[in-house]
Amino acid sequence: MYSLRSRWLVLGLALSMPFSVVAESKKSKSKKEKPPAEAPAPTSEESQPSAGVSGTAEFLLVSGMSAFLQADYAKAIACFESFLRDFGQSPEAESAKEKVLPMLAASHMQLHQATKAEPYIEQYLQKYPKGAAAADLRFYKAMGKFQLKDYPVASAAFDDFAKQHPSSTSVPDAQLLSATCLFLDGKFEDAAKRFEELSKARDIRIAERAALMHLQCYIELKDCERAYPALEALRVRVPEVGQVALLAMQGLTLGDEFYQKEEFEKAFRCYLHIPVQAEIVERQEAVIARMSADLEALGKAAAASPQAARLKQSLESVQREKELVSKMASFDKNRHLRVAQCAIRSGRYWEGVVAAQAIYDSQPRDESTAGAHYLAIIACQQVKRHSKVLSLVLSYQERYPDLPNTPQVAFIEGQTYMELEKWAEAYDAFVRHAQKYPKFDGTDRVQFLAGYCALYVEKYQESTEIFQSLKKRFPNSPLSENIYYWDGMGAVFSKNYPQIRERFRDYLKAFPRGQFKAEAIYRVAAADYGEKKYTETRKALVAWLKDYSDHALVDEVRALGGDAWFGEGDLEEGIALYRAVPHGAGRLYDYAQFQIGKALKALEKHEEMVEHFRAYIAANPDSARIIEALHWAGTGLRKLERVDEARTLYRAAMERHGNDPANGFVEELFTGYAKLFKSPEDRAALQAELAQQEAAHKHLKPAQGARCVWLLSLLTKKSDPAASKAALERLSRACHPASLSPRLLVEAGEYLVAEKDYARAAELLNRSIDLYPKNRFKDRALAGLGLIAANEGDHARALVCYDRFLSEAGSSTLLPKVLESKADILLSQKKYADALPSLEKILETPAAKGMPWVRALYKIGQAHEDLKQPDKALPYFQKIYILYGKYSEYVAKAYLASGRIFEELKMRQEATNTYKEMLGKKQLELFPEFIEAGRRLEALQ
Numbered sequence: 001m002y003s004l005r006s007r008w009l010v011l012g013l014a015l016s017m018p019f020s021v022v023a024e025s026k027k028s029k030s031k032k033e034k035p036p037a038e039a040p041a042p043t044s045e046e047s048q049p050s051a052g053v054s055g056t057a058e059f060l061l062v063s064g065m066s067a068f069l070q071a072d073y074a075k076a077i078a079c080f081e082s083f084l085r086d087f088g089q090s091p092e093a094e095s096a097k098e099k100v101l102p103m104l105a106a107s108h109m110q111l112h113q114a115t116k117a118e119p120y121i122e123q124y125l126q127k128y129p130k131g132a133a134a135a136d137l138r139f140y141k142a143m144g145k146f147q148l149k150d151y152p153v154a155s156a157a158f159d160d161f162a163k164q165h166p167s168s169t170s171v172p173d174a175q176l177l178s179a180t181c182l183f184l185d186g187k188f189e190d191a192a193k194r195f196e197e198l199s200k201a202r203d204i205r206i207a208e209r210a211a212l213m214h215l216q217c218y219i220e221l222k223d224c225e226r227a228y229p230a231l232e233a234l235r236v237r238v239p240e241v242g243q244v245a246l247l248a249m250q251g252l253t254l255g256d257e258f259y260q261k262e263e264f265e266k267a268f269r270c271y272l273h274i275p276v277q278a279e280i281v282e283r284q285e286a287v288i289a290r291m292s293a294d295l296e297a298l299g300k301a302a303a304a305s306p307q308a309a310r311l312k313q314s315l316e317s318v319q320r321e322k323e324l325v326s327k328m329a330s331f332d333k334n335r336h337l338r339v340a341q342c343a344i345r346s347g348r349y350w351e352g353v354v355a356a357q358a359i360y361d362s363q364p365r366d367e368s369t370a371g372a373h374y375l376a377i378i379a380c381q382q383v384k385r386h387s388k389v390l391s392l393v394l395s396y397q398e399r400y401p402d403l404p405n406t407p408q409v410a411f412i413e414g415q416t417y418m419e420l421e422k423w424a425e426a427y428d429a430f431v432r433h434a435q436k437y438p439k440f441d442g443t444d445r446v447q448f449l450a451g452y453c454a455l456y457v458e459k460y461q462e463s464t465e466i467f468q469s470l471k472k473r474f475p476n477s478p479l480s481e482n483i484y485y486w487d488g489m490g491a492v493f494s495k496n497y498p499q500i501r502e503r504f505r506d507y508l509k510a511f512p513r514g515q516f517k518a519e520a521i522y523r524v525a526a527a528d529y530g531e532k533k534y535t536e537t538r539k540a541l542v543a544w545l546k547d548y549s550d551h552a553l554v555d556e557v558r559a560l561g562g563d564a565w566f567g568e569g570d571l572e573e574g575i576a577l578y579r580a581v582p583h584g585a586g587r588l589y590d591y592a593q594f595q596i597g598k599a600l601k602a603l604e605k606h607e608e609m610v611e612h613f614r615a616y617i618a619a620n621p622d623s624a625r626i627i628e629a630l631h632w633a634g635t636g637l638r639k640l641e642r643v644d645e646a647r648t649l650y651r652a653a654m655e656r657h658g659n660d661p662a663n664g665f666v667e668e669l670f671t672g673y674a675k676l677f678k679s680p681e682d683r684a685a686l687q688a689e690l691a692q693q694e695a696a697h698k699h700l701k702p703a704q705g706a707r708c709v710w711l712l713s714l715l716t717k718k719s720d721p722a723a724s725k726a727a728l729e730r731l732s733r734a735c736h737p738a739s740l741s742p743r744l745l746v747e748a749g750e751y752l753v754a755e756k757d758y759a760r761a762a763e764l765l766n767r768s769i770d771l772y773p774k775n776r777f778k779d780r781a782l783a784g785l786g787l788i789a790a791n792e793g794d795h796a797r798a799l800v801c802y803d804r805f806l807s808e809a810g811s812s813t814l815l816p817k818v819l820e821s822k823a824d825i826l827l828s829q830k831k832y833a834d835a836l837p838s839l840e841k842i843l844e845t846p847a848a849k850g851m852p853w854v855r856a857l858y859k860i861g862q863a864h865e866d867l868k869q870p871d872k873a874l875p876y877f878q879k880i881y882i883l884y885g886k887y888s889e890y891v892a893k894a895y896l897a898s899g900r901i902f903e904e905l906k907m908r909q910e911a912t913n914t915y916k917e918m919l920g921k922k923q924l925e926l927f928p929e930f931i932e933a934g935r936r937l938e939a940l941q
Contacts, residue, residue, distance in 0.1 A: 053075075053079050053082045054082065055082075057086070057087040057090075057093065057096075060079045060080070060082050060083035060086070060087075061079075061080075061083055061096060061100070063075070063079045064076045064079030064080040064100070064103070068103045068106075068107060071110075073106075073107035073111050074107075074111065076103060076107045080100050080103060080107070081104065083100060084097075084104075097123075097127070098124075098127075098128055098131055098132075098133075101120045101121075101123055101124040101127075101133075101137075102124060102133035102136065102137055105120040105121045105137060105140055106136070108120070109140050109147075112147055114143070114145070114147040115144075117140060117144055121137045121138075121141045121144070122141075125141075135161070135164075135165040135168045135170070138157070138160065138165065139158075139161050139168075139170050139173075142154055142157030142158040142161055142174065142178075146158075146177060146180075146181060149184075151182070151185040152181070152185055154177070154178075154181045155178045155179075155181035158175070158177050158178035158181065159178050162174045162175055162178070172201055172206040173206070175198055175206075176198055176209060176210055178194065179191050179194035179195050179198060179210070179213065180213065182194060183195075183216070183217060183220075188218075188220045188221050189221070191217050192214055192217035192218065195210045195214035195217060196210075197210075198210030205314070211230075211233070211234055212234070212246055212247065212250070214230055215227060215230040215231055215234060215250055215254075216250060219250060219254055219257075222257060224254065224257050224258060224263075224266075227257075228254065228270075231250065231251060231254055231270060232269075234247055234250075235247075244275060244280050244283050244284065245280050245321040245322070245325045248275060248280060251270045251274045252270075252271070252274060252334075252335070254270050255267045255268075255270030255274075255338060255342070256338075258270060259338070259341070259342060262345075264342045264345035264346040265342075265346045267338075267342045268343055268348065271335060271339045271342055272339055274335050276331075276335065277325060277326075277328065277331040281322060281325060281326055284318055284321060285322065287318050288315065288318055288319060288322065291314060291315040291318065292315065295311050295312060295315065298311070330368060334368070336372065337368060337371055337372055337375070339351070340353075340372060340379070343379070344375055344378060344382070349379040350383065353379045353380060357372075357376060365399055367403075370396070370400045370403055373395075373396050373399070373400070374396065374405050374409065376392055377392045377393060377396065377409060377412060380392060381415075381416070384419065386416050386419050386420050389416045390413065390417075393409050393410075394413070396409045397409060397410060397413075407433070407436075407440045410429070410432070410433045410437065411433055411440070411445075411446060413429045413433075414426050414429035414430040414449060414450075414453075417429055417453075418449070418453065423457050424453075424457045426449070426453040427450055427454050427457055430446050430447070430450035430453060431450050433450075434446050434447050434450060444470060444474040444477040444479055445479060447466055447470055448466075448467075448470060448477075448479050448482065448486075451466035451467045451470070451483075451486065451487075451490075452486055454466065454490075455486065455490050458493070460491075460493060460494040460496075463486075464490055464491075467483050467486060467487035467490065468487065470483045471483060471484070471487075481507075481511050481514050481515065481516070484503070484506060484507040484510055485507060485514075485520070487503050488500060488503035488520065488523060489523075490503075491503050492523060492526075495530065497530045497531045498527075500523055500530075501524050501527045501528075504520040504523045504524050504527075505520075505524065507520050508520050508521070518544070518548040518553065519553060521540065521544055522541075522544055522553055522556075522557055522560075524540065525541050525544065525560070528540065529560060534564050534565075534568045535568070537560070537564040537567075538561070538564050538565065538568070541560065541561045541564060542561075544557055545557060545558070545561070555581045555582065555585040555589075558577045558580045558592070559577075559578065559581055559595070561574075562577040562578040562592065562595055563595070565577060566599065571599045571602060571603055574595070574599060575600075578593070578595050578599075579596065583619070590623065590624075593612075593616050593629075594625070594629075594632070597612055597613055600612060601635075601639075604639075606637075607640060609632070610633050610636035610640070613630075613632045613633040614633055616629050617629050617633065627653070627657060627663065627665040627666055627668055628665060630650070630653040631669060633649060634649050634669075634672050634673070634676075637649060638675065638676060643676055646676055647673070650669060650672060650676065651673070654669050654704070654707075655704075658670075658701065659697075659701040659702075659703045660703065661703040661741045662741070662771075662772065663741070664742045664743060664772070664776060667707065667710070667743055670707055670711045671711070674714075674715060686715070687712060687715060690709075690711055690712050690715075691708075693705065693708040694709050702735065702736060702738075702739035703739040703740070705735070705739070706731060706735040706740055706744055707741070707744070709730050709731045710731055710744050712724075713725075713727035728747075728748070728751045731744065731751075732748035732752050732760065732764070733760070735748075737763070740764070740767075742768050742771075742772040742775035742776070742777050743775075743776075743777050745764045745765070745767055745768035745777075745781075746764075746768050746777040746781050746784070748764050749761045749764035749765040749781065749784055750784055753784055753787060753788060756791075758792060761784065761788060762785060762788050765781040765784045765788075766781075766785065768781045769781050769782070778808065778809055779805065779809035779812035779813075779814050780812075780814065782808065783805055783809075783812075783814045783817065783818050785801045786798045786801035786805060786818065786821065786822075789801055790821060790825060795825045795828070795829065798821070798825055799822060799825060799826075802821065802822040803822075805818050806819075813847050815841075815845055815847070815848075816842050816845055816847060816852040817852075819838040819839070819841055819842050819845075819856075820838070820842060820852065820856065820859075822835075823838040823839045823856075823859060826838070830866070832863040832866045832867050833863075833867065835859075835863055836860060836863055839856045839859050840856075843857070851887060853884070854884050854890045857876045857877075857879055857880050857884075857890075857894075858876070858880060858893060858897075860876045861873040861874070861876035861877045861894070861897060862897075864876070865897070870901045870904050871905070873897070874901050877894040877897045877901070878894070878898055880894035881894045881895050881918075888923050888927070891921075891924065892924045892927035892929040893929055895914060895915075895917070895924070895929065896918070896929040896932055896933050899911045899914040899918070899933060899936060912937060912940050912941070915934070915937035915940070916937065918933045919933060919934060
């Protein structure tokens, strides 16, 4: 009928109701006692009296009274029942019955023998309906029915007691027990009404218990809407008898009901106000101490008084609660876990983290701590505290490697790295996940994300392998369309035009009505454009623009269309497509506008080009490409030989933008302006003007003044090297670093490296990176810092700089130099195997073709020799003198190394042939290797 929590609650309340000790009857005014009436016959075997006690009537009465006052109820029963049995028929016993029957009934009630007490209660009420103990015995009668669980009869009896004895101090107890009987009989609505009235009682003890039971009625009815305000009202009360544990259990029960109904905000409030175990126990201990002191203060004389009995029963109830709560080892964990769950589900993520944190670091680590740990991860994920998520994820995997949630937590690790745009780490996390948890329910998603992240770190081959595998293993995956699409995009990123066509055609075949259909058709056309198949591109784009005119890619398609028309020399049609790209298209709009400018230049429509860029400048004064536009307009004026007008435009632009060190394109204005001065006289005038501007702007516009110094160094580089160096000296030492643009910082730093002023050089190069992390000259700065460290002998720092260069500027034209310098450091440290990847990458870099390739080939051969791998070294040396004969120095070195290896391999004839071939080349005679080869050949013969 009701839950275990409810049973505990009700028993706690019911047992705290006292059995009032019968008040002593007033002395009889009759001088002569009437003979005692006949003692009641036992109603059953259960009600048989205890073993009798022999003695005189006076002895039995005195002994029974003494035992009763000392709470020895069994002895009191034996004495009083012996008295009634032996002397109850005598006239003298009649006056004693009015005192004996109440004490006898009370003794049985105190021993919870309601059936045995009932005959004595009935006998008394029949003989003395208005006796001094009548009120107490009617209360006992009702309490007896309560003990026997005859709740309907007990309720009626308590009501009858309250009606007949309205002034009794036990009326509130009777009313509370009557309502409790209704509750225990399952009549929760009727009980709730009674308890609600009693919760307003003056007696705080009764009011509190009634309020608790009022709430419990609604909980039993599962009427959360009425239970919730009842709980809220109880929270503001201060329990004086230690019922905080009961209230906590009610909050837990009601919170669970709301949680199951997904009313998480209300559940959160229910759980939040459940005190922690220590607080409950502390409050109960305080109540127990107070009650114990009050009970001791009453003294032995009042030990059997109604007040003492009530206080004793209440004390025992609180002690039972405290013992039960103290034994709940997981009380706080369960409370915090529920709070965390509801906080997260109701959007209170930080409250969820705080609640979860109270659990997940505790010992021992079990399912509760793991659950809290997981909830904290989810909460931090929601508020995008990614660093905290990673910390929690890594510790979770370490602590709970075998729990069911661990694969999901490992998946969150990869997701978090993606959120942080740490694509390499995300890729590694997903690859680890796929290897460690191959049976994970979302393994297709894990591998898909691994492939997706691989695209960001340019692992195109790995992404292809992943996507191709997914197509075969999970043909019906919900991600299938995305797998096909991103497989195609991998080919786009790697600019593999045949694969682009193949993969997107596969996509169109598999998903003829897919969400990426329009983009797939466009990508195929773009692949045709990449291979200069302009006719096919134009045909596809015309159809595309007709079918998908409202697609999000329409402006990109128009721009590609312009490029395709340009590719076939149809500039006018191309311009028309570029003009269709609207102003709101952002970078595509800028791209289209500058493509139009290029076309107008190619058509030699310089006047129109100038007006076009002037219009662009007017319409886009804050454009990032405004400097470029000004430069184009100036170029057009120069082509029209309107030099004075061009100079005026450049000067105005330089004056307006020249003092902005953050704008890395302003230097284009300065170099463009310089091109307007061609004759020696004009050049001299320009240099004078720049010197004047340098002096004038030194303090007011230091960035513009620094640019004037920089341009002077460029203009005099060939004609007057000393003046050029003097200008670079002023730029790198006299100009404040804050006034230098990214390019000027780097060029000044490079000059100082050449001058071996490494400290000042490092300061400027680091500043260029720190202030302008995305500047166009970052590769030069990183390479310069590596060179400084290498020159200073700090190889560890140099390698860090070079690795950063490879990570952040790997497509730079400086790549071969950096790779070679890195390899040289590793070779000097005899880390031959570590040096090989850098050297081999040089051979994969077309920009390194020539001497860098030759040096790389020779050093790879040397590394293999040092690794005792002569068979691997030989091909590299041979490739030098076979393919790169013009590089005589390394040809000589390679010949000698090849001969030496043949000797080492005991291949005398091959060694002889190699040396003879080398000695036949006249251009090698001046190299020491030539002489050494002759000596070795002579030794072989």
